[in-house]
Amino acid sequence: MCGRFTLYSSLNNLKKVFDIDTVTCEIKANYNVAPGHEVYAIIRGSILKQNDNRLGKLHWGLVPSWAKDLSGASRLINARAETLQEKPSFRNALKKRRCLIIADGFYEWKEKQPWYCLPAAGSLFGFAGLWETWKENNKSAYHSCTIITTEASESIKEIHDRMPVILKPEIIKEWLNPATQEYEKLSMILKHGHVTRIRTYQVSKFVDSPKNNGPRCIKP
DNA sequence: CCAGACGTTGTT
DNA sequence: GTCTGG
DNA sequence: CCAGACGTTGTT
DNA sequence: GTCTGG
DSSP states (O other): OOOOEEEOOOHHHHHHHSOOOEEOSOOOOEEEEOTTSEEEEEEESOTTOOOSEEEEEEEESOOOTTOSSSTTTTTOOEEEGGGGGGOTTTHHHHHHOEEEEEESEEEEEETTEEEEEEETTSSOEEEEEEEEEEOOTTSOOEEEEEEEEEEOOTTTTTTOSEEEOBBOGGGHHHHHOTTOOOHHHHHHHHHHSBOOOEEEEEOOGGGGSTTOOSGGGGOO
């Protein structure tokens, strides 16, 4: 799965790697992004009907629009690629509210020991994600997201049996395009358009507590 | 008809 | 919101 | 994902 | 043990 990750690259680096037209927030380095935290994601064609790639903040842990309150806000942090279409919490978002969640790397735990997973070829990760807006009368909207997961590739199978869907750079445009709505096409992107080569190394249990942060989290 | 659910993951 | 179960 | 909490009652 | 919070 993907229950903790990092984002510490500068905005300039993000712009070099991804196609970003508009930036709506400041980027703050985080070596221990936990559920409930704010994450940075690229969205195209939201309710604002903008036609550019917009980088903004979303809360990690998807809250469906029909949720009664925010009490379950950190529960839906992952969504299985294999069953997205059947799930009431994800189905509509798959069709209309896809996003790309930016990360430098992510953590996986094997027998209570944390490992850090990062791109084998340098650069950054773009996770396939879904987002949603939840609103209570008269209050401001709560924007949230979930990270789509798939079967682990050879590179990390020994550590864990699930991993986030890391989109190949050349397929990101199609994933973010609001016009892409056929399930067959989306399914193909998730199944065949993701990166499988990951580099891993063991890190200390410092990262275990969501209160801890800083470069020490990713120290081998 | 209304009520109630709606999600993923890991664990010995 | 939308589907399933009673 | 891991850490941390885990409760009731009456009172102005 | 199990749920909530980060």
